[in-house]
Amino acid sequence: MILRALDRRSWIFLGLLFIVVVAVPVANLALEPGSAGHLPSFAVSLFGKYLCYALLAVALDLVWGYCGILSLGHGAFFALGGYAMGMHLMREIGPRGVYGDPVLPDFMVFLNWDALPWFWYGFDMFWFALAMTMIVPGLLAFVFGWLAFRSRVTGVYLSIITQALTYALMLAFFRNEMGFGGNNGLTDFKDVLGFDLQSDATRAGLFVLSGLALAAGFILCRVIVTSKAGKVLVAVRDAESRTRFLGYRVESYKLFVFTVSAMLAGLAGALYTPQVGIINPSEFSPANSIEIVIMVALGGRGTLVGAALGAIVVGAANTLLTGWFPDFWLFVLGGLFVAVTLFMPRGILGVLDRRGPMRGGAPVGLRRKEA
Amino acid sequence: MSPSFSGRATSALLYIDGVSKTFDGFRAINSLSFIVDPGELHAVIGPNGAGKTTMMDIITGKTRPDAGTVLWDGRVDLTHVDEAGSARLGIGRKFQKPTVFETHTVEDNLLLALNADRGVFATLMARLTSAQATRIDELLALVRLEDRRHDLAGGLSHGQKQWLEIGMLLAQDPKLLLVDEPAAGMTDEETMRTAQLLRAIAGDHAVVVVEHDMEFVKALDCRVTVLHQGTVLADGSLAHVSAVPEVIDVYLGR
Ligand SMILES: Nc1ncnc2c1ncn2[C@@H]1O[C@H](COP(=O)(O)OP(=O)(O)O)[C@@H](O)[C@H]1O
Ligand SMILES: [Mg+2]
Numbered sequence: 001m002i003l004r005a006l007d008r009r010s011w012i013f014l015g016l017l018f019i020v021v022v023a024v025p026v027a028n029l030a031l032e033p034g035s036a037g038h039l040p041s042f043a044v045s046l047f048g049k050y051l052c053y054a055l056l057a058v059a060l061d062l063v064w065g066y067c068g069i070l071s072l073g074h075g076a077f078f079a080l081g082g083y084a085m086g087m088h089l090m091r092e093i094g095p096r097g098v099y100g101d102p103v104l105p106d107f108m109v110f111l112n113w114d115a116l117p118w119f120w121y122g123f124d125m126f127w128f129a130l131a132m133t134m135i136v137p138g139l140l141a142f143v144f145g146w147l148a149f150r151s152r153v154t155g156v157y158l159s160i161i162t163q164a165l166t167y168a169l170m171l172a173f174f175r176n177e178m179g180f181g182g183n184n185g186l187t188d189f190k191d192v193l194g195f196d197l198q199s200d201a202t203r204a205g206l207f208v209l210s211g212l213a214l215a216a217g218f219i220l221c222r223v224i225v226t227s228k229a230g231k232v233l234v235a236v237r238d239a240e241s242r243t244r245f246l247g248y249r250v251e252s253y254k255l256f257v258f259t260v261s262a263m264l265a266g267l268a269g270a271l272y273t274p275q276v277g278i279i280n281p282s283e284f285s286p287a288n289s290i291e292i293v294i295m296v297a298l299g300g301r302g303t304l305v306g307a308a309l310g311a312i313v314v315g316a317a318n319t320l321l322t323g324w325f326p327d328f329w330l331f332v333l334g335g336l337f338v339a340v341t342l343f344m345p346r347g348i349l350g351v352l353d354r355r356g357p358m359r360g361g362a363p364v365g366l367r368r369k370e371a
Numbered sequence: 372m373s374p375s376f377s378g379r380a381t382s383a384l385l386y387i388d389g390v391s392k393t394f395d396g397f398r399a400i401n402s403l404s405f406i407v408d409p410g411e412l413h414a415v416i417g418p419n420g421a422g423k424t425t426m427m428d429i430i431t432g433k434t435r436p437d438a439g440t441v442l443w444d445g446r447v448d449l450t451h452v453d454e455a456g457s458a459r460l461g462i463g464r465k466f467q468k469p470t471v472f473e474t475h476t477v478e479d480n481l482l483l484a485l486n487a488d489r490g491v492f493a494t495l496m497a498r499l500t501s502a503q504a505t506r507i508d509e510l511l512a513l514v515r516l517e518d519r520r521h522d523l524a525g526g527l528s529h530g531q532k533q534w535l536e537i538g539m540l541l542a543q544d545p546k547l548l549l550v551d552e553p554a555a556g557m558t559d560e561e562t563m564r565t566a567q568l569l570r571a572i573a574g575d576h577a578v579v580v581v582e583h584d585m586e587f588v589k590a591l592d593c594r595v596t597v598l599h600q601g602t603v604l605a606d607g608s609l610a611h612v613s614a615v616p617e618v619i620d621v622y623l624g625r
Binding site: 231232247 | 431453454455457458459463464466470471472473474475479482483484489490491494495496497539543
């Protein structure tokens with residue numbers, strides 16, 4: 001099932017990813033600082049962050065590229081996953097916080113709370129927190145999608161309400177009373193499963209995990225899009241009403257991919273938080289969600305590989321430009337979007353790919369074997 | 372309606388009685404009554420705006436009527452069934468404007484239409500069976516698209532798309548096919564071939580064809596219902612309805 005789902009391009013992508021996942025930690029850990037080819041530790045976490053964006057972009061491509069659901073709120077699922085992991089990291093600090101409270105994170109002590117809110121229960125257990133990084137976004141996507149898809153909200157209206165969703169969550173998470181650290185979010189993490197988050201080995205480990213999560217997420221999406229269900233998704237994208245009249249419950253298919261996609265986004269967020277060392281409400285900002293859309297559009301919508309590529313290009317450009325001209329980034333991003341829409345409607349991969357018009361179906365999936 | 376008409380409620384495949392539908396105060400369908408028997412070929416004609424497409428919308432659950440009975444197979448109330456539900460009951464529909472999945476291959480278009488479990492998990496796990504593959508081959512031959520099977524449907528000519536869509540309808544293996552203006556945009560030769568095809572299909576399936584083209588309706592050689600302002604004006608053979616003065620006034624005479 002997995003082998004059938006991977007075409008030549010998938011293998012090239014996974015091969016390159018494998019090389020990166022091996023080479024980056026080696027260049028950081030095995031080579032002496034100062035020697036040629038040594039990679040500084042901050043770069044490892046930076047590249048790890050790009051891999052998280054890549055997973056997020058792949059997740060968005062599953063719903064947008066294949067099913068035509070333009071979510072402008074995927075940053076919310078990512079941030080929720082990031083918060084769920086952040087909550088575990090906060091609890092793992094234990095009595096080592098500034099106020100030394102064995103249970104309450106510093107910000108709660110600061111707010112004069114005397115007990116842990118119920119929704120923080122269980123997050124001291126890693127497995128629970130890890131499950132929550134996917135269950136919470138998945139559940140939100142399921143409920144939201146159930147309401148929206150059943151009422152047949154589509155197109156620009158759906159995009160607007162997804163944007164409203166992430167905006168509302170941002171406002172909520174800004175409030176101290178919500179119990180997620182308000183404005184400052186969650187930070188000052190010490191370690192995860194006993195591994196020091198500042199150590200090079202832990203950073204390299206998180207980087208490798210991000211690469212593995214990206215590979216797993218990518219393969220899962222490939223399995224979905226190359227199945228017959230994947231063909232139904234493309235059918236929904238291209239002619240929703242026709243698909244209904246063939247007897248498919250369009251809303252079930254949308255709900256399925258939207259939920260899977262949100263869970264992958266949550267996983268990406270979970271890996272992002274320990275690598276950047278902080279999660280705060282700005283991760284919910286509508287602009288973040290739009291940035292993901294630009295990543296996918298730039299790389300090539302409906303290709304999965306392109307989404308990952310676009311995320312890495314946009315992530316790297318963001319790092320470089322905000323370093324050089326901090327005020328410039330949003331203009332560059334906007335310009336990029338216009339340019340891609342006008343000149344590269346099929347993205348980088350579309351330019352590379354000369355095989356003609358975009359194919360909706362998978363070439364391998366259900367092709368019958370020649371006798 | 373007369374007692375003889377309502378007596379047909381359980382024997383007919385599709386039974387429509389006293390159906391009305393108003394859009395913003397405009398009566399698109401006005402106490403319409405209509406019966407389709409199993410395996411029957413039935414043409415519906417009428418001027419633009421007569422309510423032909425709206426009637427199909429009501430049958431397939433796209434539009435809910437304000438009043439009246441729409442009964443399937445003598446037992447299912449179609450006014451409470453959605454589009455996917457009507458398809459699952461065995462009603463296939465071809466649209467006025469041909470709609471195929473343009474970025475799928477011709478073959479995949481048929482594959483998606485083939486009668487099989489439509490659930491998400493069933494399609495995730497689905498494998499093409501040899502029976503399905505054979506059926507796709509047959510259908511490709513029937514709609515004369517064998518040499519285009521691996522091409523994207525978006526690249527087909529207008530007439531070929533119409534045929535592919537008919538092929539998709541057959542792939543569903545429905546009990547009733549609703550075919551909305553299939554000959555629109557077809558050449559004369561394609562039109563005649565389409566008429567032949569629909570006649571060949573009828574018998575195994577009931578077929579309701581909406582059409583403007585009188586040559587085409589003549590070629591179908593079947594029972595004709597004339598619709599006007601959302602209601603039935605005349606019903607019978609083409610020769611019979613052509614002689615009804617009201618029909619001549621509103622439709623044929625123009
Ligand atoms: N969804 C709708 N909203 C408003 N008016 C409609 C709608 N559907 C159909 N109508 C109107 O109902 C009438 C019948 O339309 P239609 O069934 O498409 O006619 P036909 O197919 O016989 O040409 C037309 O006047 C059309 O404008
Ligand atoms: Mg019409």
